[in-house]
Amino acid sequence: MNELLNVTAEQVLPDVAAVLAGQGVPPGTGVAEDVSAAGKTSLELLKKHAVPAGIVRPVARDVFAEIYRGEGRNEPHTPVGDIFPRGENLALFAVTLGDRVGQIIKELFGSNDFALGAMLDSAASVAADRLAELAERYFADALAGAGKLAPGSAVLRYSPGYCGWHITGQEKLFEHLEPGKIGVSLNESHLMQPLKSVSGVIISGPAEIHDFCNTYPLCGACKTGECRRRIRGLLAK
Amino acid sequence: MDTLPEIRKSVQLGYSEKVAEHTMQAIDGAVDAQRILDEGLIAGMTLVGEQFKAHEIFLPDVLMAAKAMHTGLDLLQPLLVKEGIPPQGKVVIGTVQGDLHDIGKNLVGIMLKGAGFEVIDLGNDVTPERFLEAAAEHEANVIGMSALLTTTMPAMKKVVELNKRGKPAQVFKVIIGGAPVSESFAREIGADAYGFDAASAVDRVKDLICED
Numbered sequence: 001m002n003e004l005l006n007v008t009a010e011q012v013l014p015d016v017a018a019v020l021a022g023q024g025v026p027p028g029t030g031v032a033e034d035v036s037a038a039g040k041t042s043l044e045l046l047k048k049h050a051v052p053a054g055i056v057r058p059v060a061r062d063v064f065a066e067i068y069r070g071e072g073r074n075e076p077h078t079p080v081g082d083i084f085p086r087g088e089n090l091a092l093f094a095v096t097l098g099d100r101v102g103q104i105i106k107e108l109f110g111s112n113d114f115a116l117g118a119m120l121d122s123a124a125s126v127a128a129d130r131l132a133e134l135a136e137r138y139f140a141d142a143l144a145g146a147g148k149l150a151p152g153s154a155v156l157r158y159s160p161g162y163c164g165w166h167i168t169g170q171e172k173l174f175e176h177l178e179p180g181k182i183g184v185s186l187n188e189s190h191l192m193q194p195l196k197s198v199s200g201v202i203i204s205g206p207a208e209i210h211d212f213c214n215t216y217p218l219c220g221a222c223k224t225g226e227c228r229r230r231i232r233g234l235l236a237k
Numbered sequence: 238m239d240t241l242p243e244i245r246k247s248v249q250l251g252y253s254e255k256v257a258e259h260t261m262q263a264i265d266g267a268v269d270a271q272r273i274l275d276e277g278l279i280a281g282m283t284l285v286g287e288q289f290k291a292h293e294i295f296l297p298d299v300l301m302a303a304k305a306m307h308t309g310l311d312l313l314q315p316l317l318v319k320e321g322i323p324p325q326g327k328v329v330i331g332t333v334q335g336d337l338h339d340i341g342k343n344l345v346g347i348m349l350k351g352a353g354f355e356v357i358d359l360g361n362d363v364t365p366e367r368f369l370e371a372a373a374e375h376e377a378n379v380i381g382m383s384a385l386l387t388t389t390m391p392a393m394k395k396v397v398e399l400n401k402r403g404k405p406a407q408v409f410k411v412i413i414g415g416a417p418v419s420e421s422f423a424r425e426i427g428a429d430a431y432g433f434d435a436a437s438a439v440d441r442v443k444d445l446i447c448e449d
Contacts (some may be wrong), residue, residue: 013402025295034251035297109343111309115300121340167335167388189335189389221387223417 001142004181005054005095007134009047012097014126016040022122035115042119046127051098053182054135054151056142056202058091064201067092067172068165075164079227080201083158087203089148091139093157094179095131096197097124124196132157132198139202154207154234159200162191163227164218167191173199210234241277244309244327248281249288251301253308256281260309266352270316274353278309280344282351286436296344299436303347310350324355326446329372329409330381331359333392338385341415345381352439372409379444381438384415393418394426401427410445414438 016039019025025031031039059067064084068074074081084090097168101124108117145150160169170190177199179185184197192199203210211231214222240263247255258276263273285302286324288294330346332339339361346356357375359367363382372380380400393413400408413423414432423431430445432438 018296020297025297029295031295032251032298032301035295035299038297038301104244105340112304113327114303114343114347115297118300118340119297160390161386166266167386187337189337191335191337191362193337195337207264221417221419221422 001056001058003055003057005052005056005135005138007052007054007131009050009052010128011134012050012052013043013047014123014129016043018126019123020041022126023118025035025136036126038116038119042123045104045116045120046101046123049098049100049104050124050127051100052095052127052131053098054093054095054131054138055177055179055182056091056093056139057177058089058139059176059201061085061087061090063176064092065092067170067176068201070160070166070169070172073166073168074182075166075216075218077216078164078218079216080163080165082212083205083209084201084203088150088153089204090141091202092173092200093132093135093139093178093202094182094184094192094197094199095128095135096182096192096194097114097128097131097186097223099138099194102173102195104121110113113170128196128198132200133216136202140204143204149204150206152206154210155202155204156201156210156230156234157202159198164216169200173201207235240266241272243282244273244277245281245284248278248302248306248309249284251298251305255306255405256305256309257312257348260312264312264316270320271322273309273313274317274322278306278313279351279353282306282348286348286352286439289436291448300344300347303351306351317330325353326378327355327357327375328381329357329368329375329377329378330383330384331363331368332361333389333396334362334364334385335392336384336386336389339360339383342381342383343384343433344430345383345403345414345438348435348439349381349442352443354442365392365399368396369399369403369407369409373407377409379410379412379442381412381414381432381442383413384418387417390417393428397427410448412438412441412445
């Protein structure tokens with residue numbers, strides 16, 4: 001399996017509705033002409049300046065256990081901690097849109113073009129997530145091609161910084177993945193640069209291993225409930 | 238023609254060119270700079286804020302209006318400086334140490350400026366010490382902190398603790414916000430206020446300054 005993803009900006013571009021949704025505009029809501037025009041311009045800018053890249057590297061479960069342990073700062077009981085020991089195949093991944101998009105967003109805010117800057121930010125966030133989804137699919141296809149994806153299996157990704165996997169976990173993940181190859185690095189606070197990047201682990205296994213309830217102690221502080229949406233999406237496939 | 242209602246309306250509709258045109262008319266017509274600011278630009282943004290809170294308009298509309306407001310403000314700024322008109326208050330804002338996400342913080346800054354505050358934006362990944370140094374240096378009324386990651390929220394607590402250890406004259410009001418932050422977290426760490434979104438953050442900052 002080739003580790004590096006070959007992806008174009010067109011493959012991850014969202015539509016205007018998704019950009020507006022990121023700005024709190026409900027689907028189907030009529031917006032002013034200049035707002036709609038700014039949404040379209042944000043996508044043109046994203047298409048022009050995004051340089052999508054990704055890396056996916058399979059990892060053995062025992063090696064991932066060490067990576068996941070990280071610097072020992074995870075919550076004691078987490079979804080990923082329960083899921084990965086039951087996973088059949090695991091891969092580390094990182095994806096990025098490159099650093100130019102972030103620079104353009106800053107420039108737009110600096111020139112008081114707030115609406116366009118915020119829309120480009122939303123568009124880039126959606127695109128980065130789509131890119132991560134492509135990495136997930138890429139790994140799933142590679143597993144299927146190698147006959148390692150049993151019927152009823154499901155593949156889902158998890159990232160440090162969420163659901164109790166402490167952000168310091170990025171350090172070990174990066175040591176093993178070497179995402180410098182796609183231009184992604186960590187700063188002193190363990191955050192990725194460029195900002196519009198996503199990293200984590202992709203886990204394949206029986207679909208039910210991913211179906212956890214958001215009743216972990218750490219879930220009390222979560223305001224998004226994003227995990228349930230992802231699980232519903234997975235189980236619907 | 239009374240230009241102030243025109244300025245208000247043009248800000249509300251996000252028409253930058255019209256705001257510039259009417260602001261220039263007002264300046265040329267020797268309308269008091271404080272009135273242009275309060276009854277034109279800020280009043281326009283206040284209406285926008287009200288509409289946003291009432292869910293009549295959405296964030297992009299607010300940001301279009303903010304751009305229009307800034308167009309007028311840029312023209313008015315030299316007069317405000319010349320006449321020594323003070324801002325509504327000074328707010329030091331930043332994204333806490335360890336966090337690089339600054340869009341939410343930027344939105345709060347835009348809305349605060351729209352409400353007539355002077356905003357000192359420290360950017361992202363700001364150390365607790367830097368928040369307090371900047372607040373002292375600029376004689377700020379309020380420190381505003383933003384975080385997007387749960388893992389960076391403890392940095393807010395650090396700022397609150399350091400702030401409370403300061404000399405009485407250098408203890409600042411603190412407001413926090415960001416996706417994972419809540420009212421209860423603000424209370425738990427001893428922050429003075431929590432801003433659910435950019436519009437409510439402006440209201441809370443106004444409350445804090447009134448209490449000051």
